[in-house]
Amino acid sequence: MTETSNRPLLEVVGLEKLFPIKSGLLGRPGAVVRAVDGVSFELREGETLGIVGESGCGKSTTARLVMHLIEPTAGAIRLEGRVVGSPELPLRSYLAKVQMVFQDSYASLNPRMTVEDSIAFGPTVHGISKPDAVRRARALLDRVGLEPRRFAGRYPHELSGGQRQRINIARALALQPRILILDESVSALDKSVEAQVLNLLLDLKAEFGLSFIFISHDLEVVRFMSTRVLVMYLGRVAEIGPTEAIYAGSRHPYTSALMGSILSMDPDHPTSEAPISGDPPNPIDPPSGCRFHTRCTLAEPVCSATAPPLHVVGGGHAAACHAATPGSGHSRSPGRAA
Amino acid sequence: MIDSSAAVPAASAAGHRAVLEIENLRVTFTGGAKPVRAVDGVDLTLGAGEVIALLGESGSGKSVTLRSILGLHPPRKSRIEGHIRVEGRDVMKLTPSQFADLRGKTVSMIFQEPMLVLDPVYTVGAQIVETICRHEPVSRAEARARALELFERVRIPSPSRRLDAYPHEMSGGMRQRAMIALALACKPRILLADEPTTALDATVQIQILLLLRELQRELGLAIVFVTHDIGVAVEVAERIAVMYAGRIVETGTVRDVIRTPRHPYTIGLLSTRGHGGRIDGHRLPSIPGSPPDLSDLPPGCAFAPRCTQAIAECAHAAPEPRNVGRDQWVRCIQAG
Numbered sequence: 001m002t003e004t005s006n007r008p009l010l011e012v013v014g015l016e017k018l019f020p021i022k023s024g025l026l027g028r029p030g031a032v033v034r035a036v037d038g039v040s041f042e043l044r045e046g047e048t049l050g051i052v053g054e055s056g057c058g059k060s061t062t063a064r065l066v067m068h069l070i071e072p073t074a075g076a077i078r079l080e081g082r083v084v085g086s087p088e089l090p091l092r093s094y095l096a097k098v099q100m101v102f103q104d105s106y107a108s109l110n111p112r113m114t115v116e117d118s119i120a121f122g123p124t125v126h127g128i129s130k131p132d133a134v135r136r137a138r139a140l141l142d143r144v145g146l147e148p149r150r151f152a153g154r155y156p157h158e159l160s161g162g163q164r165q166r167i168n169i170a171r172a173l174a175l176q177p178r179i180l181i182l183d184e185s186v187s188a189l190d191k192s193v194e195a196q197v198l199n200l201l202l203d204l205k206a207e208f209g210l211s212f213i214f215i216s217h218d219l220e221v222v223r224f225m226s227t228r229v230l231v232m233y234l235g236r237v238a239e240i241g242p243t244e245a246i247y248a249g250s251r252h253p254y255t256s257a258l259m260g261s262i263l264s265m266d267p268d269h270p271t272s273e274a275p276i277s278g279d280p281p282n283p284i285d286p287p288s289g290c291r292f293h294t295r296c297t298l299a300e301p302v303c304s305a306t307a308p309p310l311h312v313v314g315g316g317h318a319a320a321c322h323a324a325t326p327g328s329g330h331s332r333s334p335g336r337a338a
Numbered sequence: 339m340i341d342s343s344a345a346v347p348a349a350s351a352a353g354h355r356a357v358l359e360i361e362n363l364r365v366t367f368t369g370g371a372k373p374v375r376a377v378d379g380v381d382l383t384l385g386a387g388e389v390i391a392l393l394g395e396s397g398s399g400k401s402v403t404l405r406s407i408l409g410l411h412p413p414r415k416s417r418i419e420g421h422i423r424v425e426g427r428d429v430m431k432l433t434p435s436q437f438a439d440l441r442g443k444t445v446s447m448i449f450q451e452p453m454l455v456l457d458p459v460y461t462v463g464a465q466i467v468e469t470i471c472r473h474e475p476v477s478r479a480e481a482r483a484r485a486l487e488l489f490e491r492v493r494i495p496s497p498s499r500r501l502d503a504y505p506h507e508m509s510g511g512m513r514q515r516a517m518i519a520l521a522l523a524c525k526p527r528i529l530l531a532d533e534p535t536t537a538l539d540a541t542v543q544i545q546i547l548l549l550l551r552e553l554q555r556e557l558g559l560a561i562v563f564v565t566h567d568i569g570v571a572v573e574v575a576e577r578i579a580v581m582y583a584g585r586i587v588e589t590g591t592v593r594d595v596i597r598t599p600r601h602p603y604t605i606g607l608l609s610t611r612g613h614g615g616r617i618d619g620h621r622l623p624s625i626p627g628s629p630p631d632l633s634d635l636p637p638g639c640a641f642a643p644r645c646t647q648a649i650a651e652c653a654h655a656a657p658e659p660r661n662v663g664r665d666q667w668v669r670c671i672q673a674g
Binding site: 266 | 396509548596597611623626
């Protein structure tokens with residue numbers, strides 16, 4: 001928790017991504033999936049922002065948009081106040097500062113390249129001489145716990161899943177980024193190996209002064225890793241706030257349902273009731289108003305009529321729920337502004 | 339419920355009549371360059387109406403053990419030794435047609451991926467009717483009535499309409515429910531569950547776990563529940579068997595294994611989760627090293643190379659199970 005400056009390191013404003021699913025008759029526009037629908041957040045220097053939500057909520061699409069792997073339909077990204085893609089900050093120099101580690105450690109690596117070449121590849125593309133890049137690759141291998149003499153010449157298929165994910169982390173660090181986006185990066189690993197990689201990430205973050213965007217479906221891991229947490233539901237931000245405010249004092253019924261789905265771990269008190277029923281709705285045809293109203297126990301007519309704005313409910317804590325917004329017309333709405 | 343007064347031997351169910359007995363099961367896959375010993379001497383007894391969780395990481399042999407019960411390994415590429423008895427009958431001596439009678443009727447299985455079970459070109463209702471008619475002399479109309487009852491039981495909304503749906507028209511959670519309905523169609527007494535909730539979202543996973551728990555109680559099902567998630571085991575099971583490198587390294591009631599784990603591997607696994615928020619500067623406790631290569635296992639305890647408690651003797655021979663409590667058994671020479 002070393003928030004050194006007031007200006008956020010990364011700002012994401014009104015990010016939107018529509019995927020057309022089929023073109024209509026005679027090339028007229030057909031249905032679209034609003035995968036990410038007006039998402040805004042900040043990432044502060046040195047923090048870890050966790051992103052949680054169920055499949056189809058748009059968390060991975062958000063990561064890919066921030067990484068510019070796909071073009072946003074609308075919205076802007078600013079790094080240290082400079083707009084990405086503007087003359088102030090060309091895409092190429094932005095991409096050297098933001099790197100990503102994916103879930104599939106094998107698909108992320110070129111199977112025909114030795115791990116040393118894979119790590120050195122990025123820096124050489126960015127104009128660093130080959131010998132310097134190789135030197136950097138070896139130092140990083142050592143840093144992620146793989147002895148360069150034993151591992152430098154190996155190919156991805158000769159490594160275990162945990163070792164390959166260490167390679168992917170080393171490769172992401174080779175360009176000396178400021179921000180690492182970790183999209184389900186430890187989800188495919190066994191629990192005993194996952195803990196090792198999480199500890200490594202914490203060490204690297206402190207050592208290199210990194211900031212993380214940490215995306216996972218595993219709520220416990222997110223709680224362990226994150227300074228703040230963003231909860232997404234069907235393409236929108238449901239709630240955002242400091243980790244403990246989200247986990248212990250959530251103000252959005254969806255967040256409460258997510259937290260209520262964490263397995264009990266107490267043999268004497270197993271979970272007695274599921275917090276919500278049914279599956280998340282199809283993102284192709286999302287519910288009107290608040291997208292959660294079809295599964296929400298607090299739903300009232302206002303919820304299906306209008307989409308609730310993100311409303312500040314506490315220090316750095318905001319929720320998009322009519323029941324938490326003064327004057328929304330919901331019977332539980334607070335009388336006046338908090 | 340377990341009658342805890344009965345004194346019983348290792349890995350057997352107190353007070354239950356055994357419906358499934360596995361004795362010294364060894365499974366070796368011979369298809370590759372080197373033979374791989376995936377299961378190495380597993381003993382397990384499941385009582386009528388009892389739920390056991392087989393807990394382990396990838397490669398621990400938990401799914402291989404489960405699949406052996408229904409003879410799902412390719413015979414030419416695998417060698418299976420030991421005994422598996424279902425309600426007293428040795429399944430390894432069954433003819434293929436006797437095996438087909440057993441599957442679905444006495445023992446049924448559910449999987450992580452329902453699309454592997456459900457045929458995409460038939461409606462779900464037709465598949466359930468087909469299964470019922472395969473095992474029982476009933477009319478198609480009767481079978482359809484039972485299929486509808488099953489859909490209501492697994493809480494599929496608008497059940498009669500959904501019977502005529504194709505698998506791809508259902509959401510993930512609903513397909514999982516349909517697969518459970520199909521598995522229960524012929525009232526099996528034993529259900530084998532291979533990570534049925536692993537691919538589901540958290541809010542859907544808890545619904546399916548609670549449904550399975552409820553069905554198990556109502557129907558008196560005996561379940562072997564394979565999972566890599568201790569949390570899942572705690573929600574559904576009475577007993578846990580922890581597997582590592584093809585062996586059960588610790589077994590006991592869920593309460594005993596969770597509260598007082600005795601094998602260093604179980605202790606390590608439990609410490610890697612359930613920590614809540616992080617206090618700055620704290621790290622997760624972790625197990626060093628990586629899971630062993632099953633084609634090149636050490637002669638002694640397979641966990642010894644990763645174990646912080648290991649002594650020279652651990653490398654000599656694989657430890658035998660030791661009793662460390664009423665019904666808790668551990669394969670570790672330093673336990674007990």
